[in-house]
Amino acid sequence: MKYLSSIGLSVKDENVLKSLIDLLGARMSEEWHYRDDVPADALLLDVDNPDAIATWKMRPETARRNTIAYSNSEPGFALTRRLAKPLRAAELIAVLKDIEQANDELAVPVVGSEATEVTTLADCVDRQGNGVMRLACGDREVVIDRSRQQFCSSESGESLAALLTLPLPEYQISTGADVRLPSEASVRWQDQKAVLWLVGQCGSHGKLLDGVDRNGLFRLNRWPGFGPVRPSHTVLSLCSLLSRKSAMGIADMREATGLPEFDIIAFINAAFLTGILDIQSGDVARPETGAAKPEVSTERKGLLAKIRSRLANPRT
Amino acid sequence: MSEIKIIITGTPGAGKTTAIAAISETPPVRTDTATTDELSEVKEQTTVAMDFGELTLEDDQKVFLYGTPGQRRFEFMWKILVQGGLGLIILVDCTREDPLADMKMYLENFSDFIAETGAVIGLVKRDMTDTPPLDEFYQALNQQGLMFPVFEVDVREQGDVALMIDALVSLLEYS
Ligand SMILES: Nc1nc2c(ncn2[C@@H]2O[C@H](COP(=O)(O)OP(=O)(O)OP(=O)(O)O)[C@@H](O)[C@H]2O)c(=O)[nH]1
Ligand SMILES: [Mg+2]
Numbered sequence: 001m002k003y004l005s006s007i008g009l010s011v012k013d014e015n016v017l018k019s020l021i022d023l024l025g026a027r028m029s030e031e032w033h034y035r036d037d038v039p040a041d042a043l044l045l046d047v048d049n050p051d052a053i054a055t056w057k058m059r060p061e062t063a064r065r066n067t068i069a070y071s072n073s074e075p076g077f078a079l080t081r082r083l084a085k086p087l088r089a090a091e092l093i094a095v096l097k098d099i100e101q102a103n104d105e106l107a108v109p110v111v112g113s114e115a116t117e118v119t120t121l122a123d124c125v126d127r128q129g130n131g132v133m134r135l136a137c138g139d140r141e142v143v144i145d146r147s148r149q150q151f152c153s154s155e156s157g158e159s160l161a162a163l164l165t166l167p168l169p170e171y172q173i174s175t176g177a178d179v180r181l182p183s184e185a186s187v188r189w190q191d192q193k194a195v196l197w198l199v200g201q202c203g204s205h206g207k208l209l210d211g212v213d214r215n216g217l218f219r220l221n222r223w224p225g226f227g228p229v230r231p232s233h234t235v236l237s238l239c240s241l242l243s244r245k246s247a248m249g250i251a252d253m254r255e256a257t258g259l260p261e262f263d264i265i266a267f268i269n270a271a272f273l274t275g276i277l278d279i280q281s282g283d284v285a286r287p288e289t290g291a292a293k294p295e296v297s298t299e300r301k302g303l304l305a306k307i308r309s310r311l312a313n314p315r316t
Numbered sequence: 317m318s319e320i321k322i323i324i325t326g327t328p329g330a331g332k333t334t335a336i337a338a339i340s341e342t343p344p345v346r347t348d349t350a351t352t353d354e355l356s357e358v359k360e361q362t363t364v365a366m367d368f369g370e371l372t373l374e375d376d377q378k379v380f381l382y383g384t385p386g387q388r389r390f391e392f393m394w395k396i397l398v399q400g401g402l403g404l405i406i407l408v409d410c411t412r413e414d415p416l417a418d419m420k421m422y423l424e425n426f427s428d429f430i431a432e433t434g435a436v437i438g439l440v441k442r443d444m445t446d447t448p449p450l451d452e453f454y455q456a457l458n459q460q461g462l463m464f465p466v467f468e469v470d471v472r473e474q475g476d477v478a479l480m481i482d483a484l485v486s487l488l489e490y491s
Contacts, residue, residue: 296489
């Protein structure tokens with residue numbers, strides 16, 4: 001038994017697809033059914049529909065295997081399997097047979113083993129790509145509109161950070177056309193960078209984003225804009241470290257700062273999500289760090305710490 | 317022990333005196349005088365020697381904040397002023413004709429000092445204009461092989477001035 005599902009099809013297309021599937025019968029080596037509620041063996045994605053793409057990107061890797069791009073013209077979207085609109089039985093059969101065959105060739109299916117699941121808010125936002133996404137918990141909400149590069153929220157400052165710290169299952173998440181936007185009059189849209197930074201900082205839970213190479217070398221191409229939230233000492237230290245001429249790996253960052261990996265990963269994810277991180281492959285020969293500045297003396301570190309502490313306690 | 321000082325520079329009217337006033341425990345020792353030349357249309361007062369403010373640390377050690385005189389005819393003083401300094405804050409007035417050129421001029425003039433210490437760039441008066449875009453400042457820095465923080469700040473706000481000093485202190489420790 002094999003299952004086919006779809007994302008973003010018009011009602012008409014979806015009905016056509018369902019009836020075609022029912023008609024396939026003996027023409028396929030396996031029995032195919034249209035189902036939305038079980039892991040699908042093949043997925044038809046309307047790539048002319050940006051919201052559908054956004055929804056698709058949030059699906060775990062395993063669910064995105066065997067996606068068929070369904071479009072009017074050549075899609076600007078790299079998927080190996082595609083079907084042109086409108087749906088035709090012969091073409092659908094050909095592509096599903098191809099999927100059956102490809103699966104047979106895999107002696108042991110990789111489902112769930114290597115493939116990474118979306119387990120954190122940071123992952124979820126990262127995968128969402130260019131569409132609209134709403135995260136809600138009770139009456140608290142955040143709407144991020146990636147295509148317009150802005151966000152709005154019922155929360156601000158520390159309470160926004162707190163909202164973004166929850167484990168993923170706590171949120172009600174809607175995307176694309178399903179998002180009910182708050183009424184224009186009542187919301188204040190702000191630059192999305194502020195919320196993306198917080199998603200990385202608060203919503204990473206120690207897990208590096210999929211797009212980030214664990215063994216990579218990192219460098220900032222600019223500093224984050226901190227907005228109204230004053231950056232912590234941890235964040236400023238990591239910004240400074242990644243401003244050096246030569247890029248640094250996670251282990252180097254730990255050694256230089258003594259910070260836990262959890263904090264370093266949160267920082268890297270935040271920098272990645274806001275587009276200020278350059279990543280080099282860790283395989284390339286390490287540049288000589290011979291010209292590095294001399295170690296900062298303990299006395300000097302003490303002085304800098306005192307200045308920092310003075311700044312944290314403003315006198316009026 | 318030698319004096320601990322942070323230097324704030326920038327074009328006339330960028331807000332050096334204002335920044336020091338915002339964070340210093342003592343009112344800045346102003347050496348302002350009435351403007352006479354072309355600047356008088358813009359400002360009534362300008363700093364002719366330097367501004368000076370201070371912060372007291374927990375063990376009563378002092379950190380001094382020095383504002384350089386903005387006008388270029390005081391350029392000779394800049395080098396003297398930075399001797400032994402901890403680092404540099406460059407304020408760039410974005411309402412001027414060519415803020416990028418202003419930044420480059422200060423980076424060049426203080427290049428030896430910056431190479432030994434570090435610098436933070438504060439873009440001021442962003443409420444009056446949002447050009448040039450932030451990215452262009454980073455590109456300009458990058459062209460000179462530099463990577464310093466560039467912040468949009470309001471130097472009348474103590475928190476914004478504190479952020480620049482905080483970032484400078486981190487740079488000195490980690491970059
Ligand atoms: N609108 C606006 N005004 C600002 C901002 N920052 C500073 N100012 C104003 O700009 C002026 C800066 O003046 P000063 O602090 O005397 O400048 P300075 O750098 O000491 O100038 P010189 O001593 O002449 O070199 C003050 O009137 C500030 O109130 C800002 O972000 N927005
Ligand atoms: Mg002044």
